[in-house]
Amino acid sequence: MLAAARNVQAWAFQHHETLETQPIGLTAEPSFPQMQSLRGPPEEAPTPFDEIFQEFRSNVEPWAYRTNHPRFLAFVPGAPSVPSMIGDWLTAAANFFAGVWLEGSGPAQVESTVLDWFRTWLGMPEGTSGVLTAGGSEANLIALVVAREQISFADRDRAIIYVAEQRHWSIDRAAKVMGIRRDRVRVVPVDDQFRLRGDVLQACIEPDRKAGFLPWAVVANAGATNTGTVDALDEIADVCNRESLWLHIDGAYGWAAVLTEDGKRELSGIERADSVTLDPHKWLAQTFDVGCVLVRNGKLLPETFATRPDYLQDVTPREDEINYADYGIALTRRFRALKIWLSVRMLGLDWFRQLVQHSCDLAQYAQAKLEQTEHFEILCPRRLSILCFRHMSPKSADVEAENIRLLEKLRETGRVFLSSTRLNGVFAIRMCFVNWRTTAADVDEIVELLAKLAENTREH
Numbered sequence: 415m416l417a418a419a420r421n422v423q424a425w426a427f428q429h430h431e432t433l434e435t436q437p438i439g440l441t442a443e444p445s446f447p448q449m450q451s452l453r454g455p456p457e458e459a460p461t462p463f464d465e466i467f468q469e470f471r472s473n474v475e476p477w478a479y480r481t482n483h484p485r486f487l488a489f490v491p492g493a494p495s496v497p498s499m500i501g502d503w504l505t506a507a508a509n510f511f512a513g514v515w516l517e518g519s520g521p522a523q524v525e526s527t528v529l530d531w532f533r534t535w536l537g538m539p540e541g542t543s544g545v546l547t548a549g550g551s552e553a554n555l556i557a558l559v560v561a562r563e564q565i566s567f568a569d570r571d572r573a574i575i576y577v578a579e580q581r582h583w584s585i586d587r588a589a590k591v592m593g594i595r596r597d598r599v600r601v602v603p604v605d606d607q608f609r610l611r612g613d614v615l616q617a618c619i620e621p622d623r624k625a626g627f628l629p630w631a632v633v634a635n636a637g638a639t640n641t642g643t644v645d646a647l648d649e650i651a652d653v654c655n656r657e658s659l660w661l662h663i664d665g666a667y668g669w670a671a672v673l674t675e676d677g678k679r680e681l682s683g684i685e686r687a688d689s690v691t692l693d694p695h696k697w698l699a700q701t702f703d704v705g706c707v708l709v710r711n712g713k714l715l716p717e718t719f720a721t722r723p724d725y726l727q728d729v730t731p732r733e734d735e736i737n738y739a740d741y742g743i744a745l746t747r748r749f750r751a752l753k754i755w756l757s758v759r760m761l762g763l764d765w766f767r768q769l770v771q772h773s774c775d776l777a778q779y780a781q782a783k784l785e786q787t788e789h790f791e792i793l794c795p796r797r798l799s800i801l802c803f804r805h806m807s808p809k810s811a812d813v814e815a816e817n818i819r820l821l822e823k824l825r826e827t828g829r830v831f832l833s834s835t836r837l838n839g840v841f842a843i844r845m846c847f848v849n850w851r852t853t854a855a856d857v858d859e860i861v862e863l864l865a866k867l868a869e870n871t872r873e874h
């Protein structure tokens with residue numbers, strides 16, 4: 415077993431050291447022999463590790479994208495620091511139960527400490543509590559369940575939730591899981607910079623009250639996935655105050671920006687939320703998976719989720735003891751806080767501040783490079799560390815088709831992976847910087863490739 419573990423460790427470091435030179439990713443067809451050989455029932459007899467590892471190397475490893483590759487800028491990349499990986503190994507090795515204080519007081523204390531770091535960074539008051547989750551989707555769901563718990567059963571059918579046009583779809587899925595009717599989810603239009611504004615929100619509320627509905631909650635973005643846009647959080651918080659609405663802020667991607675002065679200014683108002691989603695596995699360089707939700711009135715979490723069946727009577731916490739299983743959906747929980755605690759301390763908080771600044775600087779640099787390159791149009795200027803653009807020459811006959819082809823050609827090089835989105839219906843190419851490995855030279859390479867391929871695409 416020790417030899418097997420050493421092999422995995424050697425693979426991990428070799429994998430990281432050669433990341434730059436590996437193809438960013440390949441997608442297999444289900445009919446490929448490698449995929450077929452992965453199917454089938456397990457053998458009754460044991461198989462030696464070396465044999466299985468060999469299969470991993472030939473049939474699995476090539477067919478997965480390197481989301482931590484310095485030029486993987488699609489979606490929201492996963493780019494963990496090495497200390498986070500080491501912390502994750504420790505979590506798996508110990509397999510401590512992070513659900514109840516009785517069984518895991520050390521893990522619970524570490525989780526409380528990490529949550530308190532996050533609370534302080536965001537500027538939320540004492541009394542705020544939270545819980546680490548599998549990701550932002552689970553965190554959004556937990557927040558909305560807590561929010562709904564604040565209204566009576568009788569009122570629930572007429573309760574309206576207001577969501578920004580640029581919300582993440584996990585909000586819609588949370589509403590679905592909660593059994594909220596689609597027509598009780600009001601999509602509020604955003605301004606020409608893709609921001610949800612207070613006055614537009616306010617204007618949506620009046621008619622609902624008049625029609626006998628119960629305006630109940632608002633979901634705003636602190637870093638929309640599409641564009642990186644931060645909604646007008648202070649204005650929205652004012653409306654929520656005035657109208658007694660629950661304010662949930664989805665900062666899954668953008669939250670870590672509070673670590674820099676500029677980011678703190680941009681996210682001003684986040685500290686006024688009733689609940690916030692923040693994903694360490696996005697911009698805090700953590701391995702998958704770890705998300706987080708913070709709730710301003712922390713007591714509401716156990717009030718919403720704690721249940722004490724007979725077989726768990728032994729784990730009733732005393733005052734000041736926390737059962738994190740009472741704060742969310744999962745009972746059996748990994749010790750996710752360990753990798754955060756370990757990596758933030760090993761690298762020092764300043765490393766994370768620099769990561770945020772570096773990511774924003776790279777996005778700004780990419781924008782400047784594209785602006786200087788003929789025939790590229792910025793569709794949404796850099797917000798936090800996201801940038802949206804497209805290629806558009808005077809000769810373009812079908813701009814969308816040409817951009818789709820350009821993106822495909824870029825991916826085919828194996829050197830860069832970018833994804834696309836739509837902004838007001840317009841096809842846009844998107845870059846998201848969260849990776850500590852990405853450099854200005856990577857941006858140069860990407861823009862040069864884009865320009866070259868665009869020229870070829872135009873000619874054919």
Ligand SMILES: Cc1ncc(COP(=O)(O)O)c(C=O)c1O
Nearest residue numbers: 490549550551582584639666667
């Ligand atoms: C703004 C936002 N909210 C929520 C999510 C969902 O988070 P997860 O993928 O961790 O479930 C994402 C994921 O990209 C996101 O960008």
